[in-house]
Amino acid sequence: MRTIIEPFRIKSVEPIRMTTPAERRAFLAAAHHNLFGLRSDDVLIDLLTDSGTSAMSAEQWAAVMRGDESYAGSPSFERFEAAVRTLMPFRHVIPTHQGRAAEAILFSIVGGPGRVIPSNSHFDTTRGNIEATGAEAVDLVIPEGREPRNRHPFKGNVDLDALRELLEAHGDAVPCVMATVTNNAGGGQPVSLANLRAVADLAHAHGKPFFIDGCRFAENAWFIKRREPGQAERPVPDIVRDMFAVADGMTMSAKKDAFGNIGGWLALDDDDLAARARTRLILTEGFPTYGGLAGRDLDALAQGLAEIVDEDYLRYRIRAIEYVGERLLALGVPIVEPVGGHAIFVDARAWLPHIPPLGYPGQSLAVALYEHAGIRSCEIGTVMFGRRPDGSEEPAAMDLVRLAFPRRVYTQSHADYVVEAFEELSEHRDRLPAYRITWEPPSLRHFTARFAPA
Numbered sequence: 001m002r003t004i005i006e007p008f009r010i011k012s013v014e015p016i017r018m019t020t021p022a023e024r025r026a027f028l029a030a031a032h033h034n035l036f037g038l039r040s041d042d043v044l045i046d047l048l049t050d051s052g053t054s055a056m057s058a059e060q061w062a063a064v065m066r067g068d069e070s071y072a073g074s075p076s077f078e079r080f081e082a083a084v085r086t087l088m089p090f091r092h093v094i095p096t097h098q099g100r101a102a103e104a105i106l107f108s109i110v111g112g113p114g115r116v117i118p119s120n121s122h123f124d125t126t127r128g129n130i131e132a133t134g135a136e137a138v139d140l141v142i143p144e145g146r147e148p149r150n151r152h153p154f155k156g157n158v159d160l161d162a163l164r165e166l167l168e169a170h171g172d173a174v175p176c177v178m179a180t181v182t183n184n185a186g187g188g189q190p191v192s193l194a195n196l197r198a199v200a201d202l203a204h205a206h207g208k209p210f211f212i213d214g215c216r217f218a219e220n221a222w223f224i225k226r227r228e229p230g231q232a233e234r235p236v237p238d239i240v241r242d243m244f245a246v247a248d249g250m251t252m253s254a255k256k257d258a259f260g261n262i263g264g265w266l267a268l269d270d271d272d273l274a275a276r277a278r279t280r281l282i283l284t285e286g287f288p289t290y291g292g293l294a295g296r297d298l299d300a301l302a303q304g305l306a307e308i309v310d311e312d313y314l315r316y317r318i319r320a321i322e323y324v325g326e327r328l329l330a331l332g333v334p335i336v337e338p339v340g341g342h343a344i345f346v347d348a349r350a351w352l353p354h355i356p357p358l359g360y361p362g363q364s365l366a367v368a369l370y371e372h373a374g375i376r377s378c379e380i381g382t383v384m385f386g387r388r389p390d391g392s393e394e395p396a397a398m399d400l401v402r403l404a405f406p407r408r409v410y411t412q413s414h415a416d417y418v419v420e421a422f423e424e425l426s427e428h429r430d431r432l433p434a435y436r437i438t439w440e441p442p443s444l445r446h447f448t449a450r451f452a453p454a
């Protein structure tokens with residue numbers, strides 16, 4: 001059969017409350033045209049993020065009941081630790097309430113003023129936690145990873161020459177080398193096994209540990225299986241184990257590829273580093289057998305980890321997003337190619353050429369998608385990145401709108417509806433307005449800024 005179906009049935013449903021464009025115009029006005037200000041009940045299809053928005057399975061809900069809430073030595077922790085170590089066999093597994101807590105603990109130990117931490121692209125919380133210690137976060141993705149139409153199969157790869165140069169010139173300042181799989185900040189693009197191995201070799205040759213930000217490890221493994229020579233016949237869990245075999249540790253947001261609504265972990269081999277991390281954990285998160293989580297969360301994640309490497313799921317997951325990408329391209333909507341693991345990135349600057357970057361084409365498109373069809377997306381462009389520390393503005397490198405797909409939540413008719421919204425918008429896209437900011441906070445303005453049509 002050619003049709004790839006959703007590999008699940010639906011046992012419990014949440015109603016979507018239908019709204020009219022007139023109602024949505026009123027909601028937009030009340031939210032000052034900032035989609036973060038909307039109530040989720042007023043959204044038909046919520047593609048704001050894939051983080052923590054997954055649908056849990058019947059087995060995960062059963063695991064929730066199995067959860068043991070003992071303060072210390074809970075069997076829920078043992079099940080969680082075993083599930084992590086089946087895929088990522090690190091000596092120490094330290095649960096945290098989400099990914100950024102694992103980052104904060106790691107960088108509180110290895111970061112600090114004068115330190116430099118390279119990665120393909122640091123995610124914003126990773127960068128934030130590195131910079132909060134006074135260290136510098138450096139992005140070294142391959143040049144192809146910065147070109148929206150370049151169809152390189154592994155656009156998340158680390159630029160090995162740039163990494164070698166950094167290690168040779170400033171090696172003393174580098175406490176560890178990182179890579180993010182998939183490369184979220186770079187469009188959800190995968191990193192090859194060959195690249196992970198080469199990065200690890202380089203890091204180790206300079207005596208540096210290699211850490212993987214593993215948030216979307218299963219999606220990355222699926223791309224390796226489909227695109228990397230010699231990997232097509234290998235089971236996904238084996239590929240995952242190979243990815244982490246070359247690393248010395250990892251940070252993880254279980255709100256992504258563990259089907260969790262909350263959770264994360266820090267895992268690593270070094271006993272001394274682990275002891276320091278646990279000391280920090282007890283101060284900020286909790287006892288080492290629960291970290292920042294309830295026992296029931298640990299059990300739900302243990303089950304989620306078994307489900308996320310299922311090949312029927314991954315085939316459907318990656319194909320469902322690729323399908324939306326193909327249909328948008330057929331409509332002439334410019335997107336970042338090839339489509340990444342968890343999201344479609346629409347090139348709003350190219351699609352709305354009448355709106356200059358400082359008129360926020362991404363914001364205009366995101367607002368129009370909501371007003372026209374009730375779809376919530378996320379501007380990733382000049383609103384998010386265009387404000388300099390001195391308060392002046394400059395265009396971001398790109399003005400994108402991200403459609404991030406929650407896991408196992410929406411069906412193909414929802415996807416068709418999203419495509420149809422673009423089809424209808426394309427007819428009057430030359431009339432979508434530019435926006436101006438009427439109020440903004442001094443930093444991270446995209447969450448709370450107020451907008452008005454210019």
Ligand SMILES: *Cc1c(COP(=O)(O)O)cnc(C)c1O
Pocket residue numbers: 051098099100101123125126180184185213215252253254255256263264
């Ligand atoms: C989401 C994410 C994080 C942070 O995780 P939280 O659970 O949101 O704190 C870190 N790195 C990447 C690549 C992510 O996608």
